[in-house]
Amino acid sequence: MKINRLEGYFETFKPANLLTMNMKDRIILHVDMDAFFASVEQKERPWLKGKPVIVGGDPRKRHGVVSAASYPARKYGVEAGMPLPLARKLCPHATFVILRDIEKYSYVSSQLVKIFYHFTPAVEPFSIDEAFLDITGCQRLFGTPHQLAQKLKNEIRNELELSCSVGIASNKLLAKLASSLNKPNGLTIISKDQIKNTLYPLKVGKLWGIGEKTCNVLSKFGIRTVGDLASFPVEVLKDQFGKVGEYLHLIANGVDDSPVLVKSPLEKSMGHEHTLPKDTNDPDEISSVLLSLSSMVARRLRRKGLQGRTITLKLRYSDFVTLTRSETIPKPTDSEHKIYRLAKGLASGLKAQSACLDLGIRKVRLLGVSVSNLVRDRFSSQIPLPFPEFYDQKRDVYLAMDKIKDRFGEDSIAWAISLIFW
Ligand SMILES: [Mg+2]
Missing domain, CATH: 1.10.150.20 (5' to 3' exonuclease, C-terminal subdomain)
Known part of the structure; x- marks a missing residue:
């Protein structure tokens, strides 16, 4: 009798631990921002609030599409993905905003993620304006899932002046569906018996x-x-x-066991260094090695879907004196040529400095290039790229080279100039 009671106890006892939690007992929340790009524009220009705003490509060009339409514009039938000339026909009096500054939206998106982390560490940013949160076991801190969602919505409204729709269910599939059911400013729960x-x-x-x-x-x-x-x-x-x-x-049947994919915290920096086979002060050799190092760093960044803003050069002279110099650029990059140009500039600065100090032409023993101040690469996320001009033309070459290296090995292809001294 005693044993039976204990068995019953263990059957009903489920520790509130995400790892041991039965998948069926999860509480998943999906946040989807309402007309995200248009709302960010309206926040910046309050006189556009409550008016039809269409964000997308250049409406004078034929191939542009709508990236977001404010709700007043949607009343005229305008929706995301629609060709801009058609949107213009449907709602000619709308304010058309050309989507240029993707960094602006990415910044707002990162502010959103920070708010999500106030509620749970299990956050999966799904696109620039959507995320899944596993809120299983958060009730003691924030109340019922409904109360938590309300708090989250309030925080987003108070801090970012933006509105969102939230869906809550036992899995990602149903939570995403729930958030779409009562847009804008919705809060929809699909409980098990309502599926x-x-x-x-x-x-x-x-x-x-x-x-x-x-x-x-x-x-x-x-x-x-x-x-x-x-x-x-x-x-x-x-x-x-x-x-x-x-x-x-x-x-x-509403079944979905896919977990909320929590991304590991960003690495702080990524770098490579190389001790030269023979100490040198030949500028061509130094340039060639810097290009090779920059290529290796850039490839690693791309593999991890990261970009960085601060480029650091490390230089060790033959007398083992080691110097580092850094430069921070406004826009993050994973381009080997951008990293190379900056590293080379920093090396020239050091050379000029040692000339000023009359240190003679010192030979270099080791070179290193690293990139820090990392952010997630916007191209690897699910943000649709509205215009080709966002795209660095060389990027296609980098990606093709990455593919070749993936298949045939790291030495299978390289920039000609970097081969001379490597
Ligand atoms: Mg949205």
């Missing part, structure tokens, strides 16, 4: 991961709503779509 009632009447396209193409294929099977998909025989789905069929069946 069927909420999910089944929705069109299948509302489910995360089901795009237009899949919708078209599913409609051929008479599947239009999530309920149609949920009740469709899973074996037939598997026959038709393989593994995807199984996935479709699961999501239609």
Whole structure:
């Protein structure tokens, strides 16, 4: 009898620890900012508040698309992803803002993430204006999930003057769906007993991961709503779509075990150094080594999806005197040529300095290049790039070289000039 009671105790006792917590017991919160780019513009220019604002490419050019439309603009049928000339036709009196300064939005996004961390360490920034928070076990600190969400919304409003919509459910799939149901300024909870009632009447396209193409294929099977998909025989789905069929069946039933992916804290800096085979003061040799080092650092940054603003040169002379010099640039970079040019500039500065001090032409024994002040690379995140001009043309070359190195090894390709002395 005693043993049975204990067994019962252990069955119901679930420690509030994310690692041991049963996936079914999770409480996941999804935050989605309302008309993010447009709202940031309105915050900067208060006279635009409550008015139709469309942020996107240059409306005079044919290929631009809408990145965000304020809610008054949406009343005219304007929506994100729409070609700008069409948006202009639908809502000619809107204020069109050209999306140029992506850094401005990234900064607001980083402020948002800071607020999320006030509530839980389990934060997965999902795009520039969306994030998943695992708030399992946060009740003692912040009250019910509803109360926590309200506090979070208030903090975002008070600190950043921005509005967001929040969804809460037992997994990411349902939380993301919930946040989309009552936009703008929504707070929607899908509890376990509401899953069927909420999910089944929705069109299948509302489910995360089901795009237009899949919708078209599913409609051929008479599947239009999530309920149609949920009740469709899973074996037939598997026959038709393989593994995807199984996935479709699961999501239609609101099942999703994917964890909130907590990103590891950013590394502080990244660098490489090289002791020269023979001490030298040949400027060409020093340049060549600096380019090789810069390439290695830049490649590591790109691999980790990082960019940095501070470039540091380390230089050790043959008498073991070691000097470091740094320069900070306004925009973060992962371009080897930018890093190289700065490192080379710093080396020239040191050379001029030693000439002033009449130290003679000192030979160099070791060179190092590092990059710090790191931020996540905006290209590796899910931010859509509205214009090609955001793109460093050389970046395609860097990425192609990265691919070649991934496949054939680090020595398979290099800049010609860096090969001379390496
Ligand atoms: Mg949004």
